[in-house]
Amino acid sequence: MTLPSIPLSGVIGDPIAHSKSPKLHGYWLRKYGLNGQYVPLEVETDDLANVLKAMPRMGFVGCNVTLPHKERALHCVDQITDRATLIGAVNTIIFRNDGTSLGDNTDGYGFIENLRQGAPNWLADTGPAVVLGAGGAARAVIASLLDAGVAEIFLTNRTRARSEQLREDFGARVIIVDWIQAGNVLEKAATLVNTTSLGMIGKPELRVPLDGLQKNTVVTDLVYTPIQTPLLAKASSKGCTTVDGLGMLLHQAVPGFERWFGRRPVVDDETRQAIQ
């Protein structure tokens, strides 16, 4: 008699010890009583393609990919979803039964789901969004805001060339604002998103003046260490609805978990407690 195999998944990065994903998936596997394992995998850049090729033969049904491999992973899978192509990075891989691999990106999905859960009255068509930062995470945020129906995004970044690249990629609904002028567009914002690493423990503070911020603006920060960032604290003191970045991390994990282990997990307060 052959025993059923154990579906394996994991997260590939370098370094990887800090990742919260093994704790999160482990919690859901236990909570739902599912057969499966999710492990952290430290893989160097030069080994990524070979590791991804070998994983299905080792019992892996898929994996997450994190820094610094998200862009390179685009070139190491057989097929890429439209949203991963648009974002220009892969964070979730599915190994299919026929031996082929599918690269997806769930960061934008995670961002919007978190926003909708944390600010249930948020509507895409209320007004423009202001996005601070034009790095890798900003691409997912912009793609998902535009897809949700936000008409205009004011994008501001220290390095203007990166904003210009995003405008080229996403089109004229993205309007570039000089970093030095960032505070001047906040009055117009129905949504304010910090996608920079500013405000994170160990990083400089976010110095964008918040005087123009209106209390009906929904403010969200991708930084989740600390969970209550100085930006969220200030926005909250002005009466804004605020949404922290931890929820994005949790929501982006949902599609992968469902696909690999066969059950759609719920993101709730218990899930948040479990990984802190």
Ligand code: NAP
């Ligand atoms: P990234 O590609 O390295 O981009 C970093 C961004 O921060 C760039 O816009 C960069 O501006 C800006 N920045 C860094 N130092 C700055 C400074 N001193 N002054 C002004 N701007 C500065 O990183 P990323 O992958 O986009 O991640 C950004 C943040 O989002 C990180 O804190 C990350 O942990 C967080 N994140 C959270 C989630 C989640 O699930 N909650 C998911 C993804 C990312 P320049 O272009 O001028 O360098």
